[in-house]
Amino acid sequence: MKFAKDFLFGGASAAYQVEGAWNEDGKGISNWDVFSKIPGKTFENTNGDVAIDHYHRYKEDIKLMAEMGLESYRFSISWPRIIPDGDGKINPKGIEFYNNLINECLKYGIVPFATLYHWDLPQTLEEDGGWTNKRTVKAFVKYADTCFKAFGDRVKHWITFNETIVFCSLGYLTGGHPPAIENNPIKYFQATHNVITAHAKTVSHYKELRQFGEIGITHSFTPNFSVDNKEENIFAAYHANQYNVAWFFDPVLKGTYPEYVVKQIKEKGWTPNWTDEELEIIKSSAEKNDFIGVNYYQPARVIKNDNQQVKMENSRENSAGAPGNVSFDGVWKTVRIDNGKYTKWGWEIAPDAFLDGLRIIKNNYGDIKIYITENGLGDADPIIDEEIVDVPRIKYIEAHLRVVKKAIEEGINIKGYYAWSVIDLLSWLNGYKKQYGFIYVDQKNNLNRKKKLSFYWYKHIIETRGEDL
Numbered sequence: 018m019k020f021a022k023d024f025l026f027g028g029a030s031a032a033y034q035v036e037g038a039w040n041e042d043g044k045g046i047s048n049w050d051v052f053s054k055i056p057g058k059t060f061e062n063t064n065g066d067v068a069i070d071h072y073h074r075y076k077e078d079i080k081l082m083a084e085m086g087l088e089s090y091r092f093s094i095s096w097p098r099i100i101p102d103g104d105g106k107i108n109p110k111g112i113e114f115y116n117n118l119i120n121e122c123l124k125y126g127i128v129p130f131a132t133l134y135h136w137d138l139p140q141t142l143e144e145d146g147g148w149t150n151k152r153t154v155k156a157f158v159k160y161a162d163t164c165f166k167a168f169g170d171r172v173k174h175w176i177t178f179n180e181t182i183v184f185c186s187l188g189y190l191t192g193g194h195p196p197a198i199e200n201n202p203i204k205y206f207q208a209t210h211n212v213i214t215a216h217a218k219t220v221s222h223y224k225e226l227r228q229f230g231e232i233g234i235t236h237s238f239t240p241n242f243s244v245d246n247k248e249e250n251i252f253a254a255y256h257a258n259q260y261n262v263a264w265f266f267d268p269v270l271k272g273t274y275p276e277y278v279v280k281q282i283k284e285k286g287w288t289p290n291w292t293d294e295e296l297e298i299i300k301s302s303a304e305k306n307d308f309i310g311v312n313y314y315q316p317a318r319v320i321k322n323d324n325q326q327v328k329m330e331n332s333r334e335n336s337a338g339a340p341g342n343v344s345f346d347g348v349w350k351t352v353r354i355d356n357g358k359y360t361k362w363g364w365e366i367a368p369d370a371f372l373d374g375l376r377i378i379k380n381n382y383g384d385i386k387i388y389i390t391e392n393g394l395g396d397a398d399p400i401i402d403e404e405i406v407d408v409p410r411i412k413y414i415e416a417h418l419r420v421v422k423k424a425i426e427e428g429i430n431i432k433g434y435y436a437w438s439v440i441d442l443l444s445w446l447n448g449y450k451k452q453y454g455f456i457y458v459d460q461k462n463n464l465n466r467k468k469k470l471s472f473y474w475y476k477h478i479i480e481t482r483g484e485d486l
């Protein structure tokens with residue numbers, strides 16, 4: 018089977034991780050500009066001041082993408098570049114930059130897929146409570162409206178938010194991301210609800226503008242599986258899926274939060290301050306979503322947590338699903354499994370779990386269109402005779418693309434695949450050591466770009482539409 022002509026082979030990035038130019042051309046300061054400069058917060062105190070200088074080199078980068086045959090580029094727009102103080106004046110230079118970037122994509126026939134929020138919040142809003150303050154919801158809708166009006170004639174694919182669970186849980190539970198608040202479920206649930214509300218309002222607004230493109234949200238998807246058939250572990254995995262999957266997918270695709278969680282957080286006094294009007298807009302906007310974006314890297318293997326002491330994980334080496342994390346409510350924890358394959362950063366490599374996860378999405382949410390908006394391997398790439406021979410990345414993406422093919426054959430409605438990342442970029446907490454790209458960026462040599470082995474491999478896959486996968 019070949020992938021259909023309307024299936025998009027893409028690659029992704031995010032503004033803070035690639036652009037640099039943190040204080041140029043009228044850009045406002047973001048929460049990440051501030052947070053990353055607090056000593057010890059990131060690996061070797063790396064920050065996005067320069068990143069990979071995509072702001073100045075986007076032409077060179079997009080040319081390389083075109084050479085690779087990339088059909089679509091998923092990038093994010095930096096809110097503080099567009100509206101420097103969050104909800105005040107628009108910065109024309111910011112609009113100009115994204116106009117240029119979008120036009121450059123179109124010049125090569127690359128479909129621009131824009132994410133409105135990939136974690137860099139204007140610092141003014143962060144200081145006023147960030148996502149726990151409803152001012153940010155209102156500000157986001159205005160910012161989104163600005164982007165739709167400026168770019169919507171050419172951008173027909175929009176993602177509102179990237180990985181709400183990640184920026185909210187690291188922001189308010191483990192403290193690994195700004196605003197670095199730990200162990201605060203009240204703020205966490207308020208922030209998640211405010212983001213979901215902002216999403217719902219934005220989707221409705223976009224439809225009112227009648228720009229005839231598509232809009233959705235991207236969720237981090239870490240399906241939780243019990244390690245065995247013990248009832249207590251099966252229950253632990255169910256609980257994990259309710260809090261970490263359903264809490265985010267249900268309001269977007271079904272229009273209501275999962276009852277199981279709603280009931281428990283009420284008992285615990287964690288219910289967000291939500292109004293009937295907000296719950297109503299969440300309900301009425303659900304059917305307006307055109308797609309769901311899914312970022313999949315790994316599953317979580319779950320057991321019941323017997324240890325009474327709740328350990329809040331704040332390790333930059335760990336992600337939500339990675340083994341060794343105890344859930345914030347102390348109910349479950351993630352473990353390594355025997356015979357599991359793991360990356361250098363301890364993330365499980367499990368394409369089978371990806372297929373199971375996609376089946377679960379179809380079972381729970383029906384035929385909603387799916388884009389795999391991120392998937393890829395973080396590695397310290399091998400360099401032999403000055404060539405970047407990233408064979409493990411090729412193997413990883415190959416196995417996951419096979420799953421996408423199989424899923425489509427089973428009738429799961431997947432319309433595109435975006436490798437993370439199109440080019441090496443700044444990892445939020447891990448600096449430049451952890452690479453994901455098809456294009457290498459030489460940190461020691463003027464940020465020169467170089468094609469990796471995977472570049473040629475992905476080009477071939479796209480040319481042949483995955484026929485020999």
Ligand code: NOJ
Pocket residue numbers: 031034179180312391437444445
């Ligand atoms: C998900 C995030 O969206 C992206 O920004 C990050 O770099 C990758 N995961 C890899 O951790």
